[in-house]
Amino acid sequence: MNRAQAFHPDRRRFLKATAAVAGGALLIGINWSRGVEAAEQEADGSEDFQPNAWVALHADGRVEITVAESEMGQGPYTLMPMLVAEELEVPWSSISVLRAGVDPVYGFQLTGGSTSIKKGWVLLREAGAIARQLLLMAAARQWGIAPERCRARDGQVFDDSGRSIAYTRLVGLAASLPMPDKAWLKPPEDFHVIGQPLPRTDVPQKVTGQAVYGIDVRRPGQLFATVVHPPVFGGRLRAFDDTGARESPAVVDVFAIDQGVAVVARDTWSAFKAAQRLSIDWDPGERSGFRSQDWEDRLRGYDARPPSREHVRGTPEAVTGDRIEAEYLQPFQAHMTLEPMNCCVHFDDGKLRIWAPTQSPSLAYGSAKRLTQNRIERGWHKLLNKVFGGYDDSIEVNTTLLGGGFGRRLEQDYVEEAIQIAARFEVPVQLVWTREQDVRNDFYHPMTYHRMAAELDAQGMPRLWLHDIAGGGVSSWGARHDYAIPHQRIRSYDFEPPIPKGPWRSVAPHFNVFAVEHFIDELARQAGHDPLDYRLQLLPDGRLKRCLLRLAERVKADGLNKNERIGYAAASTFDSHVAEAVVLRDLGTGRYRVDRVYCVIDCGIVINPDIVRQQMESSIVYGLTAATLTEITVENGQVQQSNFHDVPALRLHQLPEIFVDIVDSTQKPGGLGEPGVPPLAPALANAWLASTGKPLRRLPLRLS
Amino acid sequence: MKLRINGGQQEVEGADPDTPLLWVLRDHLGMLGAKYGCGIGQCGACTVLIDGEPTPSCLIRAADVGDAHIETIEGLAGDDGLHPVQQAWIDEQVPQCGYCQSGQILTAVALLRNNPQPSRDEIDRKMSAVLCRCGSYPRILKAIAKLSEE
Ligand code: FES
Ligand code: FES
Numbered sequence: 001m002n003r004a005q006a007f008h009p010d011r012r013r014f015l016k017a018t019a020a021v022a023g024g025a026l027l028i029g030i031n032w033s034r035g036v037e038a039a040e041q042e043a044d045g046s047e048d049f050q051p052n053a054w055v056a057l058h059a060d061g062r063v064e065i066t067v068a069e070s071e072m073g074q075g076p077y078t079l080m081p082m083l084v085a086e087e088l089e090v091p092w093s094s095i096s097v098l099r100a101g102v103d104p105v106y107g108f109q110l111t112g113g114s115t116s117i118k119k120g121w122v123l124l125r126e127a128g129a130i131a132r133q134l135l136l137m138a139a140a141r142q143w144g145i146a147p148e149r150c151r152a153r154d155g156q157v158f159d160d161s162g163r164s165i166a167y168t169r170l171v172g173l174a175a176s177l178p179m180p181d182k183a184w185l186k187p188p189e190d191f192h193v194i195g196q197p198l199p200r201t202d203v204p205q206k207v208t209g210q211a212v213y214g215i216d217v218r219r220p221g222q223l224f225a226t227v228v229h230p231p232v233f234g235g236r237l238r239a240f241d242d243t244g245a246r247e248s249p250a251v252v253d254v255f256a257i258d259q260g261v262a263v264v265a266r267d268t269w270s271a272f273k274a275a276q277r278l279s280i281d282w283d284p285g286e287r288s289g290f291r292s293q294d295w296e297d298r299l300r301g302y303d304a305r306p307p308s309r310e311h312v313r314g315t316p317e318a319v320t321g322d323r324i325e326a327e328y329l330q331p332f333q334a335h336m337t338l339e340p341m342n343c344c345v346h347f348d349d350g351k352l353r354i355w356a357p358t359q360s361p362s363l364a365y366g367s368a369k370r371l372t373q374n375r376i377e378r379g380w381h382k383l384l385n386k387v388f389g390g391y392d393d394s395i396e397v398n399t400t401l402l403g404g405g406f407g408r409r410l411e412q413d414y415v416e417e418a419i420q421i422a423a424r425f426e427v428p429v430q431l432v433w434t435r436e437q438d439v440r441n442d443f444y445h446p447m448t449y450h451r452m453a454a455e456l457d458a459q460g461m462p463r464l465w466l467h468d469i470a471g472g473g474v475s476s477w478g479a480r481h482d483y484a485i486p487h488q489r490i491r492s493y494d495f496e497p498p499i500p501k502g503p504w505r506s507v508a509p510h511f512n513v514f515a516v517e518h519f520i521d522e523l524a525r526q527a528g529h530d531p532l533d534y535r536l537q538l539l540p541d542g543r544l545k546r547c548l549l550r551l552a553e554r555v556k557a558d559g560l561n562k563n564e565r566i567g568y569a570a571a572s573t574f575d576s577h578v579a580e581a582v583v584l585r586d587l588g589t590g591r592y593r594v595d596r597v598y599c600v601i602d603c604g605i606v607i608n609p610d611i612v613r614q615q616m617e618s619s620i621v622y623g624l625t626a627a628t629l630t631e632i633t634v635e636n637g638q639v640q641q642s643n644f645h646d647v648p649a650l651r652l653h654q655l656p657e658i659f660v661d662i663v664d665s666t667q668k669p670g671g672l673g674e675p676g677v678p679p680l681a682p683a684l685a686n687a688w689l690a691s692t693g694k695p696l697r698r699l700p701l702r703l704s
Numbered sequence: 705m706k707l708r709i710n711g712g713q714q715e716v717e718g719a720d721p722d723t724p725l726l727w728v729l730r731d732h733l734g735m736l737g738a739k740y741g742c743g744i745g746q747c748g749a750c751t752v753l754i755d756g757e758p759t760p761s762c763l764i765r766a767a768d769v770g771d772a773h774i775e776t777i778e779g780l781a782g783d784d785g786l787h788p789v790q791q792a793w794i795d796e797q798v799p800q801c802g803y804c805q806s807g808q809i810l811t812a813v814a815l816l817r818n819n820p821q822p823s824r825d826e827i828d829r830k831m832s833a834v835l836c837r838c839g840s841y842p843r844i845l846k847a848i849a850k851l852s853e854e
Contacts, residue, residue, distance in 0.1 A: 209735075649835045
């Protein structure tokens with residue numbers, strides 16, 4: 001164990017307890033919401049400890065892990081337990097996963113924000129190591145030897161004479177020992193779980209139809225609801241006539257809520273059908289003249305006002321030669337999770353129970369608390385008393401599986417609606433949006449306008465780089481690149497979003513990396529350089545450059561056909577480094593096809609290579625859909641699209657071949673779900689530039 | 705109304721005669737494997753097999769199914785374990801969020817029943833009816849390729 005890394009368990013982050021379940025269990029509580037940074041910042045450890053994630057080793061050998069992160073396809077229900085299994089030294093098959101907040105025995109109260117592999121990397125390994133240390137101490141005590149002579153492996157403790165004892169016989173004793181002062185994390189060379197392509201724990205239930213998403217929540221006596229929102233952003237309800245809607249005997253009630261008109265029925269279809277038969281008089285409000293085309297024009301005139309942020313390197317104002325200029329535009333985009341927004345709520349005799357496919361149960365909890373305190377207390381005096389009496393545990397948030405997230409489910413609007421609707425009933429009510437409502441009531445990827453300018457030196461390399469970003473709710477995140485350019489100025493012009501704006505898979509790097517990486521190719525072309533060499537020359541040695549070099553090798557080995565052109569792009573985002581190449585095939589008569597996409601990722605130490613690969617495939621398909629198929633446009637304050645026929649998604653027959661290489665690394669783990677997205681669109685644009693000689697000024701690029 | 709589902713008979717009572725099969729399955733029979741994604745036949749998340757044909761259950765009224773045989777994801781695994789397509793889906797680790805996968809699996813079942821060694825063209829034509837926002841397509845192709853080798 002001499003190469004192991006010692007640490008002192010932080011009592012503000014970990015709690016050891018004995019669970020009052022049959023036979024006793026060893027429990028390590030983790031204050032997940034506090035997290036690594038917060039714990040380091042807060043010197044005062046006197047606050048109440050609120051564990052909201054647990055590792056539980058039961059006397060029968062089962063290990064249960066509560067995961068405080070939402071499973072929307074990106075694999076936390078597998079990655080998080082792997083970290084525990086590694087340090088706890090238990091067989092993978094003994095581990096099961098619970099979603100944090102589900103088990104009332106633990107009295108969870110969710111306060112955490114978004115969580116990440118980075119947090120889990122520290123907290124879950126430490127929790128596993130603490131539990132292992134307790135088991136070693138228990139075995140040592142049993143044998144009357146020093147704990148240093150003991151070693152754990154595969155659910156057992158061994159001593160140096162070869163004796164062994166199973167964890168199951170140590171659980172009781174280990175649970176009675178005090179929290180150890182010191183524990184040890186395994187050195188990476190001893191890892192036998194981390195780094196393995198273990199199958200995902202959530203897959204078996206997802207092939208049998210048994211997986212429970214938000215929309216699948218069924219509670220006794222449940223009613224079904226839907227909401228009709230104003231068709232225009234900022235619209236308000238004037239009046240409605242529900243005579244037609246109420247004709248169906250399955251319709252229970254129709255009423256106004258803050259966000260529109262709610263229909264409650266005995267089944268989802270009856271609610272949908274009745275909603276269509278409402279005649280509603282909307283006050284269109286002040287934004288009813290809004291057009292995305294006007295907004296685009298307004299963004300083009302962005303510099304009538306001062307920038308919100310400016311980053312300067314060198315003395316860009318002193319560089320005054322001939323400039324190369326370009327402008328790019330990214331449209332509004334919707335998230336289009338395949339499972340539309342939904343949420344089930346039950347005001348249950350003083351308790352408010354919520355079942356939601358949410359990315360942030362803590363935000364859902366916050367919304368619930370705010371709403372029940374301020375708005376709907378009248379019918380709910382019992383709950384009101386509880387809330388004012390300080391009983392926060394009257395709100396229970398159960399997070400289901402998510403049928404996609406992509407950032408959409410960080411917003412809690414649908415939870416708030418469900419609460420307002422269910423407040424009128426004593427039975428559970430499940431709100432389900434139609435797809436049309438989902439498309440038109442999103443928090444959209446912003447429209448962004450980029451004005452680029454550069455000046456080249458005698459060798460054709462840029463010595464001046466100017467990038468202005470304008471949009472509603474934008475920043476320069478992702479615009480600050482690693483290229484060695486002496487004089488740079490990056491300015492963001494952040495406008496009030498004209499329509500609701502939210503985080504969209506990979507957030508600001510999605511639009512900023514596009515501008516940076518496409519402009520680099522435009523410059524290379526102007527300078528008569530090969531874009532790949534140009535990039536390699538400009539990039540400092542480091543992880544991103546190594547990804548690009550490896551990508552280039554891979555592409556070279558495969559070669560290109562005569563009718564094919566390639567585009568490269570690379571970016572470091574979310575603590576990971578990704579280089580991608582898109583091969584565009586000319587099919588003749590002005591038609592093109594994305595034939596292959598190559599990807600190299602360095603995401604630090606690889607916890608599960610198969611999930612890394614899967615997330616890259618996923619990011620490429622997501623990025624390609626946005627880059628080639630979709631945009632959201634607005635006319636008269638109204639989103640013009642409404643469903644998958646006019647916001648299409650890439651389908652199987654349009655799939656390029658995807659090749660993913662993963663860099664071996666011992667660095668801290670970086671993000672997986674998002675860093676694969678930003679390089680895709682510029683790599684495609686660069687392939688387009690190589691094929692046609694034309695830059696791509698405006699996304700999406702419709703290929704046929 | 706009576707429906708023949710997964711080899712058995714199911715009695716449905718009190719459903720609006722216009723109710724699409726999808727919502728009869730989900731809200732009246734508690735069979736939640738078929739999912740709602742679009743309601744207009746575009747996404748395929750609601751796919752079931754009707755007399756062996758992959759059909760978006762959001763588009764057909766339950767009342768119009770008559771005595772045709774409906775197969776859903778719930779009926780796919782038998783007493784002797786998972787259907788080979790489900791097993792291949794696990795082996796290739798196809799699902800991500802998983803929401804589209806009932807539709808994907810049933811569509812693949814029909815494809816392979818029809819032709820155990822489908823061409824890429826045929827796979828493209830049949831499987832493109834079900835969309836996946838998570839991009840599980842490369843693994844769907846691998847799983848089908850593996851099944852057609854057996
Ligand atoms: S819900 Fe039936 S095809 Fe989308
Ligand atoms: S796995 Fe998420 S939509 Fe297909």
